[in-house]
Amino acid sequence: MDFIPHTDAQRREMLEAIGAASAEDLFADIPPAMRAGELNLPAGHSEIWVRNHLEHLAAKNATHLTPFVGGGFYDHYVPSAVTAILRRGELYTAYTPYQAEASQGTLQAIYEYQTAICRLTGMEVANASLYDGGTALYEAAMMATRLTGRNKIVLDSGVNPIYRNMLHGYTRNLNVAFREVPTACGPTPRDQVEPFLDEETAAIVLQNPNFFGFIDDLADVVDMAHRVGALAVMSCYPISLGLVKTPGEMGVDIATGEGQSLGLPLSFGGPYLGFMATRKKFIRQMPGRLAGVTHDKEGRRGFVLTLQTREQHIRRQGATSNICTNEALCALAALVYLSLVGKEGLKEVAQLCADKAAYAAQRLDRIDGVSVHRAAPFFNEFVCDLPVYAGEIVSGLIEKGYAGGFPLAQYYPGMEKRLLVAVTEKRTREEIGAFAEALEGLL
C-alpha cells in the first residue's frame, strides 16, 4: 500500500517532460557503487493488515491495570472535544506558521496558548512550547546561565530524577557545574540549600509539587537565590496550579513544566508538552517560538511569529536554542483542555485530585505497618512507608490488577520500602478502597 496517485501513463508523460528515459535515470547522480542493494525489509501490507497487526500488539500491553502510578505523568481525563479538535486535518496537517496569512488559525491558537500558560503560572510571557518537561527544564537552566553570565546550577533533590539526569547529560561538554542538594523525602530543606548558593550561582532549580508529591511555598528559597544574584527556576505540575501557589506568586524567574496532564494521553512517554514562562524582561533570552499580535494595512488584527532573530533559522550557531519543530499540536490540546474546564473547572479538577489522594492516604494509613509521609501537605501524590520491599508489593498488586505506585528505590537507593502513590480525578472511591484492600492483603 502506498499513497502515490500517478498512473503509468502519467509517469511516462512526466519522464518525457523531464527528458529522462526512466525513473532509474533520475538517480544518475548517485553513482552505481553508492546504490543500495535490495533492502532486507518485508513487502508492504494493506491498511486492514496493519490495523490488525497493531491491535494485536496493543493487546499485549497491560492497560487493564488500574493506575496509581504518577511520577510526573498522570492518568487524567481527556474530554472528547479535545480529541475531536486535534483530529481536524486543517490543524494537524499544517506546519510551522511561517506564512502568517495562510496560518492564522495556528498562530492565534499559539497566542491563546501563551496567554493560558501565563494565567496558569502567574508569569508574564510564555513561549509556543518545548518538547517536554525535562527539556524545558534544561532550556531554562541554560537560559539562566546566559542571563546571569554564571555557570553554576543548584539542583534541589525534589526535582524529578530523570530530569536531573537529563540536565547532567546535556551539559557534559559545556562549562556548567551542578551542585545537588542532599536528598530529603520531604519539602526542600532550607538549611541545606543556603550554603550552596553563592556569587557564582546562575540558578536554583526547584519543583513544585516535588517528586515526592509535597507542595511548598518556596518564596523564601527564591529570595535566597535572588539575594546572591541568582535566578529561580521551577518545574510545575499544571493541574496543581488550579489550587496551589503559582511560580509567579513565589517570585520565580523561569517556570517550566510537563503539560501532559492538560489533555494528552500517557501514550508510553510521548508526545508530551514542555511549557516555559518567564518575566517580560527576559524574553530575548527565552528559547522557542513566540506568536505576537500585529495588524494588516486595513487595521485588522492578526498574528505572526515574532522575535525570530533569537531562533536558529536566523541566528544559526548564535541562537538561544536549536529547537525548530516543537509540540504545537500538544500545546493546542492543552489550550483546548484549559478552555473547556475553564476558570472554575480547573480548580475543581485540582481539588478533586487532592481530595481523592487525601482519601487514599487515609485508607492506606489505616493498614497495619503502612504509614504515609506527612512532613508537609501533598497534592495528589504521596509517599508511604511499607513494612516490606515496595517493589515486591507492586509486583503483587499487578497480579491483582493494579499499577500500584512507583517504588522509590528505582531512583533513590535506600528507599526500598517506600512507595509513591498517585491519585487523579478519574479514580473512584470503590477503586481506591479495593486498592487499599489489595495492598493490605499482600502484607
Place this chain on the structure above:
Amino acid sequence: MNLIFEKSTPGRRGFRVPPSDVPSRAEIPQALRRTRDAELPEVSELEVVRHFTQLSQRNFSIDTHMYPLGSCTMKYNPRFLEDVAALEGFSRLHPLLPQLRGGGILTQGALQVLYEVAQWLCEITGMAQFSMQPLAGAHGELTGAMLIAAYHRFHGNRKTTVIIPDSAHGTNPASAAIAGYQVVAAPSNERGVLDPAHVKDLVNDQTAALMLTCPNTLGLFNRDIRTLADMVHAVGGLMYYDGANLNAIAGWARPGDLGFDVVQLNLHKTFATPHGGGGPGAGPVGVAEPLVPFLPTSVVVKRADGTYALEYDRKDSIGYVAPFYGNFGVILKAYAYMLALGREGLKRMAETAVLNANYLLARLRPHYKVPFDRRCMHEFVLSAAPQAKKGVKALDIAKGLIDRGIHPPTMYFPGIVPEALMIEPTETESKETLDAFVDAMIEIARLADEDPDALHRAPTTTPVGRLDEVAAARRLDVCFPLPDDAAQA
C-alpha cells in the same frame, strides 16, 4: 476573529467536573494556595468546538492545499495512522510501567514496536543501532552531536570543531554549538555542493565531525561524498547525516554505505507522521558500530526467548535525552506507515518524490532562474532574482501563490541563493495538482512583467492581508492582558 478569552462569560461552563465521591477533603493551608484564580476562559463546549473549528478554517494544510514547503516533506498523512496511535492499548500506557516489573513484561507490544522501527531504520540507513528517544529533528541533531563528543572523549580526544556547509539548515550549526562545538562554515561550489578541494583546507585534527544533509537543501546529491568521508575519517573525525532529506534516497542509497557514522531522521517528514502545525515530531538517531555504546539510556533489546526488554545499564551512555522512549505516539504512526509501504513502496516513494520534483523543475525552468541547473533529487531551489529586478520579490510570489490556493514554498532559504524559493512537492501530489502549481507560477511570472502591483497587494483572499512583522516585534504583545491590567494600561 475574537480570542477565546474575549468570548468568556463569567459563570459559563464547558465541562462538568463530577462531584467528589470520597468523604475526605484535602487540607491545603491557605499559605500554599494561589491567591488569584487562573483567569481561564469561561465558555460552553459548543463555543470551544466552534472557536477552534473556525480557527482551523483559517489555516492552509496538506488536507486542504498543496503544501510544497521545501525541506519539510509535506506529504499526505494517511488517516489510519491516527487510529492506530489512538488504540487504547497504546494511548493509555504509562511510561513507568516497564520499571514496575521485569523491565517491560507489561509492555511487550509497545517495546516490539520500538524494536522493530529501530530495525527498519537500521536497514534503511545502514546503521548498526538506533535510539528512538530524540523528540524532533533538531533534538536528534543535538543527540548526535553529544554522541560524537562522547565518542571522542572516550578515545581521549578533545576535538573542538564541526564543519557545516553554508547551505545547511539553521538547526545544524545551532545544535553543534549547543553541544559545545565551534562551527566552521564550508562553502558550496558552483555546482551547489561541498567541494573536496575546499573542505581539504578546513579539515584538521580539531575536526570532530562534518555535518551534512545529503541530498542537500538545494536538492543536490554530492557525488564526492565518499571522498569527503575519507578526508574526515583520516583525521579521526566522524560523518554526521542530517536525515531531513531522506525522502529523496530511501531505498536507493544508504547513509551508512556513503560513509556516514551518525544519522538522524525526521519521522514527521519521510515517514508521513503529521506535522501538527509545528510538532510533535520524532528524531531518532542511528549510529555505526563504534558509537553504539554511547547511545542514550535506555535501549530496547530482544532477548533469546523472543521477548523485549529495556537495557538501562550502559556505562558509556550519554544518558537520557528524553525521559522515556521518545515520542512514542509519533513512532507508532511511522511504524504503521512503514508496514504499509514495505520494501517496494519505500523505493517507489523516493522515486516518485524525485520524479515530481524534476517534473516541476522541467516545467518551471523557462520561467524562473535556476541557480544550480542540473537534475535535482526530491526538491530544488529557484531564484526570483530576475523578477525581483522588476519589483516582484520571492515574498510577493509566495503571497501570490496563497491567493491561488497553494501554500508557498520555503522562501529565502538557503541563504546562498538570492530570492530563493525552495520547492518540494513530495510523492503524494498528483500530476494534475503539480500542473496547477506550474500554471500558478507561470501566471505569477507573467504578472511580474505586466502588473507587479497585483502581486504586491497579495494575499487578498485570506482573513487578513500582509501583516506588519516589524510592528509585532517593536510593540511586543505575546500575551493577552488580564481585564484589570488592561484597564490600568
